[in-house]
Amino acid sequence: MVDLRRVALDILKPHDPSMLEFTERIAAVESVDGVSTSLIELDQEVQNVKITAEGTSLEYDAIEDVIESLGGTVHSIDQAAYGEYVVEERRTLQDD
Amino acid sequence: MVDLRRVALDILKPHDPSMLEFTERIAAVESVDGVSTSLIELDQEVQNVKITAEGTSLEYDAIEDVIESLGGTVHSIDQAAYGEYVVEERRTLQDD
Amino acid sequence: MVDLRRVALDILKPHDPSMLEFTERIAAVESVDGVSTSLIELDQEVQNVKITAEGTSLEYDAIEDVIESLGGTVHSIDQAAYGEYVVEERRTLQDD
Amino acid sequence: MVDLRRVALDILKPHDPSMLEFTERIAAVESVDGVSTSLIELDQEVQNVKITAEGTSLEYDAIEDVIESLGGTVHSIDQAAYGEYVVEERRTLQDD
Amino acid sequence: MVDLRRVALDILKPHDPSMLEFTERIAAVESVDGVSTSLIELDQEVQNVKITAEGTSLEYDAIEDVIESLGGTVHSIDQAAYGEYVVEERRTLQDD
């Protein structure tokens, strides 16, 4: 078994529940140690937010379940780190 | 229960009370350990400021109450961090 | 009581007293531990400088009194940090 | 014998399996200590992802086998570090 | 008494004495612990250099005397730090 230690998600969510309640509910998922959410864009209907969750062994399905139960959808998974520790990516010459 | 540890707010406020008094009043909220405020834009009628508050377990409603009692409005919540520690977001290739 | 720990000011000042004397006088205010001043723009009549003062419990009024007694005016308060420590602001996706 | 300690790959993969499962499967390769995956681009048919794997002595062929068994192809190897430790590259004046 | 701990100067100087001798002479001022000089622009007649001097209690007048005795002129004082320690300035949203 390999552990998911960090995941960054691009999420579309309705205005209600608020970004705070939304984040708090994800942070309340048992495998989650902490969550940071950043506002990307604010629309009349939806909010586009970036969510970064960390834990020793994240249960992604439980995270996604909470997101969807709150009316949100995962637009894309932007980053994922599995293993004994979080491998930090370095900028390569191909990223420029 | 999950703790709110940091929150960054985009605020519109009247010129009076001053940015200093405004910040001091938020910092005086019981759950708040520290607050930094930065001026974003200065208008004839209003000031647009960014407020970052930290604490072990922030009570957001009390913070918002103070902001509104001083004539300010929360334009948007730009960042929120819940959990056992503040998860630092990394720039993803999607942020560029 | 909540302590003001750092403040960054945008100041307009005459050429006399010099930037050094001006800074020294602010640093001599009792609650101030240190001050750094940077030149923003140099005009024929005035200097536009950015002043950053730190202390355990800054008395802002005493700082402003010194600035005004030296012919300077506070154009804007650009940053203020209150609390038990200086909260460092992170760049949000809204700052870009 | 010289050890491969870090490798960064530019990968094209189908949407199924998901980026999470894809990453988890690479992280499960015996010589791999950790893997981080970042989304570069999302297409209707394929996902373009950047994968960074670390280990004390990575077996690259086993990593590539897993990638290909999941329908992915290595578009390019963007970085590789061999030796007793990971040599960090510095930006040279030629990189600008 | 408040101590000047760091000062950054924009200097115009003739080609002779050389930047090395010029810097060495400033570093030899008693209150100065160290000086770094950077070339800003090279003209046929003059050199424009940036000088940063540090010390526990810098005597600015002695520094300026040496600069002028070597044919240099202080075009502007770009930064000055007074107090018990050097306050590091943070970039504010107004600096962008």
Add this chain to the structure above:
Amino acid sequence: MVDLRRVALDILKPHDPSMLEFTERIAAVESVDGVSTSLIELDQEVQNVKITAEGTSLEYDAIEDVIESLGGTVHSIDQAAYGEYVVEERRTLQDD
């Protein structure tokens, strides 16, 4: 005797051997402690890569011999560090 501690090379190499084998072979040179290779550009005929090698006392000729025996050519030496330790270059005002 002065020791070469780090060298960064701009290399043109054929597609075969692969970037991994190419890097591994350089890392296998006796004086080399570690090597990182980054892809700069991918052509139909050749790969342009940046190679950074570190060691306590690198034998450059042995490194170049391996590169050439694998069909590669050193297009340029972009950085070299000799001495008791690796001197880190600072950006000067002339680099901008």
Add this chain to the structure above:
Amino acid sequence: MVDLRRVALDILKPHDPSMLEFTERIAAVESVDGVSTSLIELDQEVQNVKITAEGTSLEYDAIEDVIESLGGTVHSIDQAAYGEYVVEERRTLQDD
């Protein structure tokens, strides 16, 4: 006596001796602890390189003698640090 601790030079040199031999020869100067050289530009006739030398008490004349004995010329001295330690320059608002 004040010590020169770091100097950064903009050098024009012929292709022969190579950048490696050129750097090694400077690093062999007695007062020099380490030297890093970076390629700025490659011409048919000359190489333009940036050389950074460090030592407890650098003898600049001996460094320049070696450079000139190898056919190089010092185009400009870009940075020099004298004193008890190397003063690190901070970016001022005037550098932007």
